[in-house]
Amino acid sequence: MELPEAKLKFIETWGKLGSEWGVNRTMAQVHALLLLTPTELTTEEVMEQLSISRGNANMTLRELMGWGLVEKRHKAGERKEYFYADKNTWNIARQVAKERRKRELEPVLKVLDELAKVDGDSHDEDYKTFKKSVTDINKMAKNVDKTLETMLKAEENWFWGSIFKMFQ
Amino acid sequence: MELPEAKLKFIETWGKLGSEWGVNRTMAQVHALLLLTPTELTTEEVMEQLSISRGNANMTLRELMGWGLVEKRHKAGERKEYFYADKNTWNIARQVAKERRKRELEPVLKVLDELAKVDGDSHDEDYKTFKKSVTDINKMAKNVDKTLETMLKAEENWFWGSIFKMFQ
DNA sequence: TTAAACTTTCAAAACTTTTTGAAAGTTTAT
């Protein structure tokens, strides 16, 4: 396989994976494109290379910045805005974990805490099953949350620090 | 909050979380409903309780069985089919991890292996960036894969065995 | 057999999400 074909394949694969995990396909593709780009790209270049509209490119790049995966860069004497993606895999994974934790895990934990408080007749099978499911899921979600928290501020921690090096 | 309202909230929350992670909302809701049900439900009951069509209920229950989250049960002397969900949180998490690994991670790993083989001019910045991104992501994906594999056949393993008990 | 009880299928409809592109907005240089 030659480089240009391989690049397309990478972009396509990344987009597909994203969409299977609840990430907008185009967003994943723009991210992939930037991961393959040594320096920066302009909105115009992203539009061209992926054949997407100006509005879509603008919106997607903004969202990628919101996820902390892409940064805007300015060049001296130029009006155009350039976009650059961090290429450190571990940083990317951390950033995604951090955002999804904040956006999705935290709100679910709040609801589960509410639901775990619901009281009822301890002889009622329905109530017993509700209680068990909610309590167990809550416990597991809390553990995932704690683990992520630890991982995210891990550089300080000898144990996770070494686990990271293993993964990278 | 009273039990009936709490059940609805649980089903709704589970559905929303599912859809944010690439799981069909209805599928997540049917699963949630079964998690709150002490014994089994028929297709008819699922249809009623979630106000969904027969086709949808049938298709969703079949998919949940495909994911290994729900099983069909027969009752002596009855024609109807009953559906039952395992309520052990750890089993659920393992089952989901197992299926997503097989369905999504494995195919991506195959592509990444292909792409990691692509050869090019080692002075070309484009090629260097491609190589770095693909190699790094491949390495991390392989590590995730190996970790999942170990976790999934973990009962045998003292280390993961004790980690599991911590999480549960 | 037959028919009742139940399950499965799938084309069309409904709904949701994403994308477009033209118009409006902003910034900068002159």
Next chain:
DNA sequence: ATAAACTTTCAAAAAGTTTTGAAAGTTTAA
């Protein structure tokens, strides 16, 4: 102030996904 270069917005259109429900299929009991 003006205009050129660029970015942002958003209503409408397109694309993608899910759901419906009636018809076809299957199984079982008599």
